[in-house]
Amino acid sequence: MARAVTTNRKILNTAIAWGVGLVIFFPILWTILTSFKTEAQAISDPPVFLFFDWTLENYAVVQERSDYMRFLWNSVILAGVSTVLGLIIAVPAAWSMAFVPSKRTKDILLWMLSTKMLPAVGVLYPIYLLFIQLGLLDSRLGLIIVLMLINLPIIVWMLYTYFKEIPGEILEASRMDGAGLKDEILYVLTPMAVPGIASTLLLNFILAWNEAFWTLNLTAAKAAPLTAFIASYSSPEGLFFAKLSAASTMAIAPILILGWFSQKQLVRGLTFGAVK
Amino acid sequence: MKLKNLILSATAISTLGLAASAETLTIATVNNGDMIRMQGYTDDFTAKTGHEVDWVTLEENVLRQRVTTDISTKGGAFDIMTIGMYETPIWGANGWLVPLDGLSAEYDVGDILPAMAGGLSYDGTLYAAPFYGESSMVMYRTDLMEKAGLEMPNAPTWDFIAEAARAMTDRDNEINGICLRGKAGWGEGGAFITVTANSFGARWFDEDWNAQFDQPEWAAALNFFVGMMAESGPPGYATNGFNENLSLFQQGKCGMWIDATVAASFVTNPNDSTVADKVGFALAPDTGLGKRSNWLWAWALAIPAGTQKADAAKQFIEWATSKDYIELVAAKEGWANVPPGARTSLYENPEYQKVPFAQMTLDSINAADPMNPTVKPVPYVGVQFVAIPEFAGIATEVSQEFSAAYAGQQTVEEALAKAQALTNDAMEAAGYR
Numbered sequence: 001m002a003r004a005v006t007t008n009r010k011i012l013n014t015a016i017a018w019g020v021g022l023v024i025f026f027p028i029l030w031t032i033l034t035s036f037k038t039e040a041q042a043i044s045d046p047p048v049f050l051f052f053d054w055t056l057e058n059y060a061v062v063q064e065r066s067d068y069m070r071f072l073w074n075s076v077i078l079a080g081v082s083t084v085l086g087l088i089i090a091v092p093a094a095w096s097m098a099f100v101p102s103k104r105t106k107d108i109l110l111w112m113l114s115t116k117m118l119p120a121v122g123v124l125y126p127i128y129l130l131f132i133q134l135g136l137l138d139s140r141l142g143l144i145i146v147l148m149l150i151n152l153p154i155i156v157w158m159l160y161t162y163f164k165e166i167p168g169e170i171l172e173a174s175r176m177d178g179a180g181l182k183d184e185i186l187y188v189l190t191p192m193a194v195p196g197i198a199s200t201l202l203l204n205f206i207l208a209w210n211e212a213f214w215t216l217n218l219t220a221a222k223a224a225p226l227t228a229f230i231a232s233y234s235s236p237e238g239l240f241f242a243k244l245s246a247a248s249t250m251a252i253a254p255i256l257i258l259g260w261f262s263q264k265q266l267v268r269g270l271t272f273g274a275v276k
Numbered sequence: 277m278k279l280k281n282l283i284l285s286a287t288a289i290s291t292l293g294l295a296a297s298a299e300t301l302t303i304a305t306v307n308n309g310d311m312i313r314m315q316g317y318t319d320d321f322t323a324k325t326g327h328e329v330d331w332v333t334l335e336e337n338v339l340r341q342r343v344t345t346d347i348s349t350k351g352g353a354f355d356i357m358t359i360g361m362y363e364t365p366i367w368g369a370n371g372w373l374v375p376l377d378g379l380s381a382e383y384d385v386g387d388i389l390p391a392m393a394g395g396l397s398y399d400g401t402l403y404a405a406p407f408y409g410e411s412s413m414v415m416y417r418t419d420l421m422e423k424a425g426l427e428m429p430n431a432p433t434w435d436f437i438a439e440a441a442r443a444m445t446d447r448d449n450e451i452n453g454i455c456l457r458g459k460a461g462w463g464e465g466g467a468f469i470t471v472t473a474n475s476f477g478a479r480w481f482d483e484d485w486n487a488q489f490d491q492p493e494w495a496a497a498l499n500f501f502v503g504m505m506a507e508s509g510p511p512g513y514a515t516n517g518f519n520e521n522l523s524l525f526q527q528g529k530c531g532m533w534i535d536a537t538v539a540a541s542f543v544t545n546p547n548d549s550t551v552a553d554k555v556g557f558a559l560a561p562d563t564g565l566g567k568r569s570n571w572l573w574a575w576a577l578a579i580p581a582g583t584q585k586a587d588a589a590k591q592f593i594e595w596a597t598s599k600d601y602i603e604l605v606a607a608k609e610g611w612a613n614v615p616p617g618a619r620t621s622l623y624e625n626p627e628y629q630k631v632p633f634a635q636m637t638l639d640s641i642n643a644a645d646p647m648n649p650t651v652k653p654v655p656y657v658g659v660q661f662v663a664i665p666e667f668a669g670i671a672t673e674v675s676q677e678f679s680a681a682y683a684g685q686q687t688v689e690e691a692l693a694k695a696q697a698l699t700n701d702a703m704e705a706a707g708y709r
Contacts, residue, residue, distance in 0.1 A: 221330035
């Protein structure tokens with residue numbers, strides 16, 4: 001029997017949820033507000049919150065100085081293609097680990113995750129030298145491969161968790177009905193795991209979009225995504241916080257909108273797995 | 277008709293010629309005001325040479341890591357790099373940079389300020405051309421100084437600065453007598469305390485590369501700094517760097533600020549600064565030992581040895597650091613906005629002499645000597661740094677210890693003892709001792 005929840009408790013829970021949400025969202029809100037201030041207002045003490053002369057000048061300056069669309073297009077290609085490629089590799093991998101486990105499956109999963117524990121800078125030089133040899137420096141192809149590989153452990157882990165929730169008997173039934181391996185994965189497993197796959201896809205798209213170490217270190221002018229766009233507005237000698245905020249707002253706007261429209265799938269997917 | 281055809285043919289031939297040798301240069305640079313301004317004038321360079329430019333603008337520390345990775349692996353991602361006085365002699369010695377010899381006569385390489393040319397050379401060869409140069413100086417509030425009944429000398433001593441800071445401090449009205457860098461980092465608080473120590477006669481190393489933090493000069497410098505800041509500095513100064521102090525000064529919360537000469541144009545800009553018309557300038561202070569506490573720095577353009585476009589890159593450097601470029605900026609945006617501190621002829625120009633901070637900038641640059649940065653002899657080159665590859669790592673750790681002392685987490689003596697031990701360990705590991 002479901003536990004009765006009192007009205008007071010509901011109000012308290014709602015207030016706490018809103019409070020936590022606001023604390024998490026506040027830095028983003030502050031960045032957006034600062035982008036509409038002058039540089040002097042951006043550093044004023046005490047800080048101004050809403051009552052200031054709103055200006056679009058920072059956006060005009062950023063637009064004039066940088067080719068925003070080029071950075072945006074690179075971000076879309078890098079995040080999109082690396083995520084889709086990752087899924088193509090991870091779905092069969094997660095299937096085999098979830099439904100045909102071996103003695104070493106757990107060890108392999110842990111080993112895969114352990115690759116994420118190495119600080120990225122530790123392998124910067126080997127990867128940089130490989131990129132020089134293969135002619136991949138400042139190319140989208142090179143970055144797509146790197147982003148796909150660094151996110152692959154997370155994709156496999158997430159999908160493995162979702163697949164484990166699906167009863168193996170359903171797959172057995174499909175096999176008895178004559179489904180081959182491809183049909184079993186494509187037409188039986190995938191539709192049942194759609195919420196999990198969708199949230200994996202979204203989360204990895206966000207991770208690839210925000211990835212700053214490799215995208216800054218392996219690009220120059222051609223393949224640089226929005227992370228490099230933001231980095232070009234940070235300055236240790238000069239107060240350009242309003243312009244930096246405008247650039248940051250322009251960089252996070254697409255992913256924020258995507259997250260807003262897909263939040264239902266994200267939440268459903270994230271609560272679909274082991275934490276259900 | 278014939279003449280028209282001739283002109284059209286000549287134009288076509290010259291355009292083809294230009295296009296045939298046209299290159300696209302990739303240039304890595306920092307997000308500083310003068311660099312951003314240069315990007316705006318790229319069309320002028322393209323019109324003159326036919327070469328296009330792709331800019332990669334990065335934050336200073338990101339840029340440093342990015343270009344170091346590329347040049348040390350001969351990656352060839354960039355055709356020109358914006359580097360400083362610290363990197364240039366080290367990279368020049370390693371053979372990582374293309375020597376800037378054979379520059380045209382009209383470029384007039386002899387016009388580069390001697391202090392800048394010296395700091396950007398290795399073994400007498402210039403490896404980077406200064407785009408703009410800077411030193412450090414005192415910026416002070418003329419109104420608060422007058423209110424305190426004091427007059428700032430052109431060349432103050434540290435004792436005068438401490439006395440003035442005490443007199444100008446007004447805690448009730450949130451006015452701090454003096455704002456200085458305390459933030460950890462070799463280029464932040466580390467640079468400031470090094471030049472302060474120079475003026476107290478301290479040095480990083482003796483002639484045999486032994487650390488000198490156990491010497492009385494370092495204790496005197498650090499104790500003076502901590503005492504003055506406790507009395508007259510802003511709360512939490514241990515985490516303040518250039519930007520934090522600029523913000524405080526622009527809002528009228530500092531009586532004095534000793535920092536980069538490039539800040540002069542920010543604090544006197546009425547659009548950003550509430551005290552723009554009340555700022556005076558003076559040389560960085562000393563203690564009467566013959567060395568002032570000012571640094572020397574240049575942002576310069578260099579060509580990495582891995583590039584395939586060295587000729588076009590040299591053309592760009594000649595354009596960007598030329599007298600013509602300075603005149604181009606002056607014509608469009610006024611003399612106060614030209615890149616300072618690189619050429620002697622700029623300071624001989626009567627128009628530029630009218631800029632309020634021009635002479636003080638030149639005097640500050642000339643007062644710094646990278647070959648003899650402090651009172652005693654040293655085995656290294658550099659004023660606010662030691663031009664060896666290991667310095668950045670060592671100085672970052674040392675400045676972290678000092679910042680902990682500023683924040684009251686340890687005593688000055690403890691910080692100096694730790695600095696002494698970690699520096700000697702690192703130098704021994706690197707084979708200097």
